[in-house]
Amino acid sequence: MTKGFPKIRDVADAAGVSTATVSRALSAPDRVSADTRAIVLKAIEETGYRVNHAARNLRRRQAGGIVVLVPNLANPFFSQILSGITFAMATSGYNVLIADTRQAPNAEHRILDYLHNNRADGLIVLDANLPEDVLSAGDTSNHHPPIVFACEWLDADPRPTVTIDNEEGARLAIRHLADLGHRRIGHLMGPPDNILTITRAKGARAALADLGLALREDWFFDGDFSLASGAAAAHAWLALEDRPTAIFCASDAMACGFIGELHHKGVRVPDEVSVVGFDDIEIAAHFVPSLTTIAQPRALIGETAARKLLALISEGRENGSATGASDILPVQLVVRESSAPPR
Amino acid sequence: MTKGFPKIRDVADAAGVSTATVSRALSAPDRVSADTRAIVLKAIEETGYRVNHAARNLRRRQAGGIVVLVPNLANPFFSQILSGITFAMATSGYNVLIADTRQAPNAEHRILDYLHNNRADGLIVLDANLPEDVLSAGDTSNHHPPIVFACEWLDADPRPTVTIDNEEGARLAIRHLADLGHRRIGHLMGPPDNILTITRAKGARAALADLGLALREDWFFDGDFSLASGAAAAHAWLALEDRPTAIFCASDAMACGFIGELHHKGVRVPDEVSVVGFDDIEIAAHFVPSLTTIAQPRALIGETAARKLLALISEGRENGSATGASDILPVQLVVRESSAPPR
DNA sequence: TGCAGCGATGTAATCGATTGCATGAAACTA
DNA sequence: TAGTTTCATGCAATCGATTACATCGCTGCA
Numbered sequence: 001m002t003k004g005f006p007k008i009r010d011v012a013d014a015a016g017v018s019t020a021t022v023s024r025a026l027s028a029p030d031r032v033s034a035d036t037r038a039i040v041l042k043a044i045e046e047t048g049y050r051v052n053h054a055a056r057n058l059r060r061r062q063a064g065g066i067v068v069l070v071p072n073l074a075n076p077f078f079s080q081i082l083s084g085i086t087f088a089m090a091t092s093g094y095n096v097l098i099a100d101t102r103q104a105p106n107a108e109h110r111i112l113d114y115l116h117n118n119r120a121d122g123l124i125v126l127d128a129n130l131p132e133d134v135l136s137a138g139d140t141s142n143h144h145p146p147i148v149f150a151c152e153w154l155d156a157d158p159r160p161t162v163t164i165d166n167e168e169g170a171r172l173a174i175r176h177l178a179d180l181g182h183r184r185i186g187h188l189m190g191p192p193d194n195i196l197t198i199t200r201a202k203g204a205r206a207a208l209a210d211l212g213l214a215l216r217e218d219w220f221f222d223g224d225f226s227l228a229s230g231a232a233a234a235h236a237w238l239a240l241e242d243r244p245t246a247i248f249c250a251s252d253a254m255a256c257g258f259i260g261e262l263h264h265k266g267v268r269v270p271d272e273v274s275v276v277g278f279d280d281i282e283i284a285a286h287f288v289p290s291l292t293t294i295a296q297p298r299a300l301i302g303e304t305a306a307r308k309l310l311a312l313i314s315e316g317r318e319n320g321s322a323t324g325a326s327d328i329l330p331v332q333l334v335v336r337e338s339s340a341p342p343r
Numbered sequence: 344m345t346k347g348f349p350k351i352r353d354v355a356d357a358a359g360v361s362t363a364t365v366s367r368a369l370s371a372p373d374r375v376s377a378d379t380r381a382i383v384l385k386a387i388e389e390t391g392y393r394v395n396h397a398a399r400n401l402r403r404r405q406a407g408g409i410v411v412l413v414p415n416l417a418n419p420f421f422s423q424i425l426s427g428i429t430f431a432m433a434t435s436g437y438n439v440l441i442a443d444t445r446q447a448p449n450a451e452h453r454i455l456d457y458l459h460n461n462r463a464d465g466l467i468v469l470d471a472n473l474p475e476d477v478l479s480a481g482d483t484s485n486h487h488p489p490i491v492f493a494c495e496w497l498d499a500d501p502r503p504t505v506t507i508d509n510e511e512g513a514r515l516a517i518r519h520l521a522d523l524g525h526r527r528i529g530h531l532m533g534p535p536d537n538i539l540t541i542t543r544a545k546g547a548r549a550a551l552a553d554l555g556l557a558l559r560e561d562w563f564f565d566g567d568f569s570l571a572s573g574a575a576a577a578h579a580w581l582a583l584e585d586r587p588t589a590i591f592c593a594s595d596a597m598a599c600g601f602i603g604e605l606h607h608k609g610v611r612v613p614d615e616v617s618v619v620g621f622d623d624i625e626i627a628a629h630f631v632p633s634l635t636t637i638a639q640p641r642a643l644i645g646e647t648a649a650r651k652l653l654a655l656i657s658e659g660r661e662n663g664s665a666t667g668a669s670d671i672l673p674v675q676l677v678v679r680e681s682s683a684p685p686r
Numbered sequence: 687t688g689c690a691g692c693g694a695t696g697t698a699a700t701c702g703a704t705t706g707c708a709t710g711a712a713a714c715t716a
Numbered sequence: 717t718a719g720t721t722t723c724a725t726g727c728a729a730t731c732g733a734t735t736a737c738a739t740c741g742c743t744g745c746a
Contacts, residue, residue: 005461008703018726023704033724052461054400054407055702058731063397065440073429074625074642079422086416086443090453095462097408097438100429110433118348118395119438227629260629286570286603288631299417350732361696366734376694398732401701688746696739704730714721 006047015043026051063145065095066309067120069111071127073100077253077279077298078126081150084302085124092310094121101127121145122309128152128195146312150305152195153326160312161326162305166196169294169331170203170248173276176292176333177246178211181341182274186219186244188233188254194225200250200278219244223254230257237273238265245273245342252277252284252293259287259338270340280334289337296331304329349390358386369394406488408438409652410463412454414470416443420594420622420641421469424493427645428467435653437464444470464488465652471495471538489655493648495538496669503655504669505648509539512637512674513546513591516619519635519676520589521554524684525617529562529587531576531597537568543593543621562587566597573600580616581608588616588685595620595627595636602630602681613683623677632680639674647672 012019017036024031025040032040043049057064068085070078082098089096099114101107108131114120122145129152149161177185187204190197201220208215221236223229230253237243237258249255255277259269269275269289277284280295304327355362360379367374368383375383386392400407411428413421425441432439442457444450451474457463465488472495492504520528530547533540544563551558564579566572573596580586580601592598598620602612612618612632620627623638647670 007701019703020705020727021725024725027704031724036724048459050456050459050461052401052702054397054405054461055731056704057397058395058401058733059702059704061731065438073426074419074423076417076419076422079419079425080417082422082441083416083443083446086441087446090443090446090450095408095438095440096442097440098425098429099439100426100433103426103430103433107433113393116391116393118393118397227625231629256626257629260631260633263631264633282570283599283626286574286600288603288606290603290607351734352732362733363697363735364695367695370734374694379694395732398701399734401703402732402734404701690743690745692741692743694740694742697737699736700734701732706729707727709726710724712721712723715719716717 005052006049007052008049011040011043011047011049014047015040063119063121064093065097065120066122066124066306066313067097067099067114069099069101069114069123069125069127069130071101071129073098076281077251080298081126081302081305084299084304085306086302087299088303088306088310092306094310101130115144115147122313123147124305124309125149126151128154129191129193146309146316148305148309148312150301155195160308162301162308162329163326164296164301164329164331166199166331167203167206169278169296170200171207172331172333173248173278173294174204174207175211176335177248177274177276177339178207178213180246180274180339182244182246183213184219184244184246184342185213186216186221186237186247188221188223188230188247188249188258190250190254191224192222197250204248216244221247223250225251225253227253227257227260230254230259231261232257234258234261234265234267237262238267243273246275246339247273248276248278250278252279252281252291255291255293255338256283256287259289259291270338271343274339274342276339284334285336287338292336292339293334294331295334297329300329348395349392350395351392353390354383354386354392357390358383406462406464407436408440408463409465409467409649409656410440410442410457412442412444412457412466412468412470412473414444414472416441419624420596423641424469424645424648427642427647428649429645430642431646431649431653435649437653444473458487458490465656466490467648467652468492469494471497472536489652489659491648491652491655493644498538503651505644505651505672506669507639507644507672507674509542509674510546510549512621512639513543514550515674515676516591516621516637517547517550517554519678520591520617520619520682521550521556523589523617523682525587525589526556527562527587527589527685528556529559529564529580529590531564531566531573531590531592531601533593533597534567535565540593547591559587564590566593568594568596570596570600570603573597573602574604575600577601577604577608577610580605581610586616589618589682590616591619591621593621595622595624595634598634598636598681599626599630602632602634613681614686617682617685619682627677628679630681635679635682636677637674638677640672643672 008019008022011022022040025037086096153161221233255275277291277293280293284291284293351362351365354365365383368380429439496504564576598618620634620636623636627634627636
């Protein structure tokens with residue numbers, strides 16, 4: 001912010017009006033006459049004036065931005081949600097700040113800083129596994145900006161969320177495999193304490209039970225959504241004496257890691273084992289074999305969360321009523337090559 | 344930013360000092376005595392005070408953040424660079440704002456807004472294909488925050504950049520294929536007007552010439568870095584009567600798309616054609632077959648760009664000297680399964 | 687003893703835009 | 717015509733932290 005910039009005073013002088021009129025021409029156009037507005041706009045053009053957001057935000061008692069708390073920016077899954085968020089925010093006048101919650105040093109302290117005020121007018125939280133006190137702080141204190149959870153959420157927390165129907169997704173996956181004729185179906189899970197892991201596993205178990213299929217604990221593999229954990233699960237699968245003929249993976253990344261590692265060991269997918277993923281990341285359609293998966297509308301999740309947050313912010317500005325409605329977006333089974341009838 | 348928050352005045356009263364002392368205890372700790380500082384810190388703790396950044400930024404005549412201009416947030420390649428940037432910025436006190444340059448509506452106008460002042464203390468630009476006037480604006484006007492280009496850059500532009508050695512990367516790829524015995528080598532390129540496309544193609548041509556290999560224009564395929572364009576190139580390759588036995592792709596995404604599509608057509612990699620990618624994205628090691636590629640240090644690029652920008656910012660604050668030094672980070676050949684001697 | 691020098695702290699102006707209140711003119715009503 | 721409303725605009729206080737400058741007490745040296 002270099003000095004010597006034209007300020008609102010300069011525009012006012014150039015236009016022959018007061019600073020109040022310039023300000024109003026900008027942020028409340030119908031409060032000035034059409035003629036005056038034109039003159040002011042021209043003066044702004046000529047002087048090259050740009051509003052000083054620090055001054056505006058100070059006076060308006062706002063921060064001028066929202067913060068997105070991302071567990072791992074490097075993960076393409078999240079970056080697509082972020083893309084949806086920036087899209088929805090582009091015309092709102094709010095900046096989009098990002099913070100990686102798993103990034104040293106002292107992430108917790110910095111998050112509290114965002115949460116507690118002054119830096120953000122609202123938060124979108126994509127990571128429900130933050131330290132307990134961080135998220136509850138926003139809950140109990142009455143001095144905090146509105147929060148919307150997206151993708152992940154806190155159980156029994158009343159704050160608004162935007163999610164997909166994870167249980168239904170798991171059911172679709174299991175039913176698809178059963179429809180193909182599989183009777184021995186396993187599940188590769190995400191990180192243990194994650195709400196998505198829990199919900200998808202629950203859906204998988206329910207579907208297996210409904211279909212009267214075996215529910216064997218040694219066919220539920222541990223993972224953490226990553227490629228590497230998918231590869232590790234391939235070894236676990238190979239080590240079994242009595243193997244499932246199909247695996248439903250809680251993320252596409254794990255499915256790819258699983259298939260890739262099996263390939264190295266000479267095991268063919270779907271010939272020897274069928275695989276269904278979750279997410280429908282971009283590579284899924286191009287993988288070898290292309291991946292059967294549960295598609296979720298990532299950009300839409302981001303957009304929806306952003307719009308909901310904007311609504312909460314302006315609502316909070318006007319009065320104190322509470323909107324807690326949560327959105328559950330639909331998922332869809334996409335059948336490709338990685339799933340086939342068992343041999 | 345809820346009202347009723349403790350402000351610096353409240354802390355000052357609680358500690359029995361002036362607001363100036365509180366301010367100094369926070370931003371210039373050695374200008375207050377150790378005793379006073381302790382008292383102030385305790386008062387801050389008790390009152391729950393948090394600085395109001397809008398007020399601070401107004402007074403300090405700064406924006407308090409940097410902006411990253413990303414061509415496509417949804418692309419995992421960029422999100423990893425972003426991750427490096429947020430990492431380096433985490434302790435700096437600056438916020439990281441993101442803006443997607445290819446996102447409607449009127450992206451150009453919004454970018455100019457960032458560029459021209461007040462919103463950002465500096466910019467990291469990952470997209471050198473912005474409208475001409477946008478980037479030259481930052482060049483000619485003397486009222487603009489410092490800019491660092493990363494990954495991409497503008498030819499003959501003196502502003503600092505952080506890049507990798509793209510020509511060398513291309514050379515490594517071509518030489519590797521030649522070392523395996525390939526004499527017929529093609530190149531799948533990125534979007535035509537992109538500086539990376541140009542530089543990598545140049546490196547590929549130079550290496551082919553050095554090795555005395557054929558340089559056939561019909562073996563240079565058009566692409567745009569995307570998975571889909573890789574798949575399209577597979578069709579182009581199949582349509583040739585006289586095919587190259589190896590392809591160097593300017594991105595891993597294209598390499599994956601290329602291989603995936605060939606697989607659908609029953610063509611085996613590397614049996615019938617060898618493929619080398621560029622980037623070493625995470626999936627490369629897990630693809631089927633795993634991808635030989637040119638690795639570039641994505642997180643490091645982001646980190647380096649961020650540190651360079653911070654240096655420029657504080658330098659600009661102190662005096663007017665210009666640091667234009669540009670960094671070129673090394674690349675590395677990673678040999679995996681997708682490349683093998685020709686049949 | 688007296689004064690320069692220094693460190694710690696306080697006083698008050700300042701950053702630049704917004705907005706409550708006041709004003710004056712025009713339009714409308716009775 | 718006088719009174720009332722409406723609209724456009726100006727005046728000046730205000731948002732909350734920072735910082736140039738002033739002040740005060742001490743130390744040290746002549």
